[in-house]
Amino acid sequence: MSDTPALNWDLPSPFTQQITVSPDDTDRLGHANNVVYLRWLEDVSWAHIESLGMTWALHEETGKAMAITRTEIDYLASANAGDELELGTWLTDFDGRFRSARQFQLIRKSDGKTLVRALSTHACVDMKSQRPSRMPPEFKRILGSVLVTGGRGLDQPTS
Template sequence: MNDDSTTIETREEVMFFDTDIGGVVHNIAYLRMIETARTRLAAKLGMKLRDMAQTQVYPVVVRTEIDYRKPATLGDELVISGRLESVERVRFWVAFEVRRLGEETILISCRQSLALVQMPQGKPMRLPEDWMEKYAHLFLKKGKS
């Protein structure tokens, strides 16, 4: 089910600072692009930057899985598609795909697990109660993956 509130699409043009000497995008640049998409997805899920700064509750990446399938190069226009993939009681998973604009070939696929953390204590928190209702179709029962 593709719920508009659980998906995001951003665009990035590959700049010189994204590439190595051969004009190929390096891995940290992909993670920066994914960070931008994830931050915008978080806002759609109710975690806006200003709200996080006030409450000191932040979604923290606890795991990243990334597959580099094909390289992007200098000047490419990239589309980063992201979605909320699954929800548990104390963490959630998001997934991203990077493609060239107008192409279907996936260049990069990425999954990240996040947990909400209250700062400055670093205390993990449960996900908001309304997530169980809003994202019931994504809720993973214990023992399922």
């Protein structure tokens, strides 16, 4: 039996990515820098949608992409060099036309402590004009197939 606590996810069945905090990830205070957390959120987002078939090739083929319009991050505790983390994400909102949202939870594996909760919102844009655009059917099919209910949603404040 392992002494490692079970990870208590906010929502069921997250898409996850393992992270080991490197010394290069830390700042002058000795913990992971805020910019690093943002990079981790972007990395897991891309890995998640690509695993669903929403590849960069599909983006280029359709000429559309989902651009981040807002990111909210609640830093609850710090991560330090050497910490083993698990970052989970869920697609939690999708209007079927232009917008989607995803939630994140970052947990330190050694003690099961949630270090970060975050929410990002996205809008579909035309890749050439960079202007808002309706989602292509391929995006609707993929994003609509993995929506997790019970998330914070697009219009709910963070707690």
